[in-house]
Amino acid sequence: MSEILNRLRDLFSPTRITTYLVDELLPDLVVAVVTLGTAWLVWKLLERGARAVLRRSELDETAQSFIQTVIRYLILTIGVVTALAQLGVDTASLLTSLGVVGLTIGFAARDTLSNVISGLFIFWDRPFVISDLVEIDGKYGRVQNITMRSTRVVTVDGRMLAIPNSQIVNSVVASYTNFPNLRLDVPFTISVTEDIARAREIAIGVIADDARFLADPAPLVAVTELNDYNVTMELRVWLDDERSHVTMRFELRERLFEALRSAEVEMPFETFALVSEAA
Incomplete structure (x- = not known):
């Protein structure tokens, strides 16, 4: 028993531990830290160079972000593996074990x-x-970032939604900016006794000579419903700048209402449904 205690004292003696730390572990640890620092420095230098090269390329922001992410993880992984090898870790066995554990x-x-x-x-x-404007499962906003786990969408009221990528690939995604132009449909109603042609002329006049709306395709006012108390019509116009569609929809709806009211066009609502609900 005393022999075992003597061996333990010798093994864990302050002198032996200090010698091990100073003569063996510390140099390897310093080299490992320097290796990691070098990997980080290399990444920062490459990041600046890659950013400058990618900006001059024809790649869009999404592709640039993806390439930079791949380069960052590749360089940092090489740095970590090299640092562990410097500390005496069998990286080949470690990677094999990580593969099993990862599975x-x-x-x-x-x-x-x-x-x-x-x-x-x-x-x-x-x-x-x-930067695309999208709608995913009824959630509308601007794509701020696409990570490997989720897509970050900023809504019009300033909220940031982190939508899992697996949900996106299995959903219908509507993009408002993938094509050069976007059509706005603004519905309105007039009385069944009103002149449809006159109402159409007033609606078209609202967007006349406004460069924000395209002449080709031409604007259209269509009758969409014939109800008991009113006629539902719809002003359909194409925007020159599709990114302005939210504000332009609000503005156009208000301008259309004011134009119809100024022309004393009767715009009734369906009173029968309201009476039925009250009953």
Whole structure:
């Protein structure tokens, strides 16, 4: 028993521990830290160079972000593996073990893995890009960033929505900015006794000589419903700047109402439905 205690004292003696730390571990630790620092510095230098090169390229912001993300993780992974090898870690066995562990974790975190794979599909298929105006499952906003796990959408009221990528690839995505122009449909009603041609002329006059609306395709006023108490019509116009569609819809609806009211066009609502609900 005393022999075991003597060996333990010798093994964990302050002198022996200090010698090990100073002569063996500290140099490797310093080199490992320097390796990590070098990897980080290399990434920062490459980041600046890559950003400058990508800005001069014809790639859009989404592709640039994806390339920079891949380069960052690649360089940092190489730095971490090199630093661990400097500390005496068998990186080959470690990577093999991580592969087995990663497979086990992958089964346990299927949703996260699904989001990562879906993120790759989004980068590849490109249903939208950064700064696009989109609607996903009824959620409308501007795409601020696309990560490997989620897509960040900023709504018109300033909220940031992190939508899982797996949800996006399995949903209908409506983009308001993927094509050069966007059509606005603004409905309004007139009395059944009103002149439809006159109402159409007033509606068209609202957007006449306004450069924000296109002449080709030409604006259209269509009759969409014939009700008991009113006629539902719709002003359909194409915008020159599709990104302004939210504010332009509000503005056009107000201008149309004021034009019809100024022309003393009767705009009744369906009173029968209200009476039925009250009864």
